[in-house]
Amino acid sequence: MFAVVDEENLNVHIGDLYEIPARLHYQIGDLENAHRYFKRSMAELDSWGVPGPEEEASLENAKGIMARLEEEMEEQKQQKRRKQQVYLGKQA
Numbered sequence: 001m002f003a004v005v006d007e008e009n010l011n012v013h014i015g016d017l018y019e020i021p022a023r024l025h026y027q028i029g030d031l032e033n034a035h036r037y038f039k040r041s042m043a044e045l046d047s048w049g050v051p052g053p054e055e056e057a058s059l060e061n062a063k064g065i066m067a068r069l070e071e072e073m074e075e076q077k078q079q080k081r082r083k084q085q086v087y088l089g090k091q092a
Contacts, residue, residue, distance in 0.1 A: 015044035019062070031073045038066050 022037030045059050 015041045015062075018044060026069065031069060031076060035066075035069050035073060038062065038069060042066060 018037050018041035022034050022041060025031075025037060026034035042059075042062050045055070045062060
């Protein structure tokens with residue numbers, strides 16, 4: 001896929017390609033991989049710059065998604081900790 005992007009000189013769109021697996025991972029609840037791909041997508045968007053208003057809106061949207069994703073990941077970690085504490089409390 002990346003070879004075709006390079007060959008066709010579509011490098012400016014590579015961030016969009018990373019967004020696809022990010023969204024798929026998010027939909028199945030795999031927040032860590034969703035975060036990893038969104039991070040790559042944002043890095044690509046940043047590296048190519050923002051050529052116009054549509055792309056700028058896309059970058060702002062991606063930043064919002066990252067913030068929500070990080071909040072959800074933190075919530076997930078806290079839930080795991082609470083479950084472990086309940087489990088350990090029952091063991092004692």
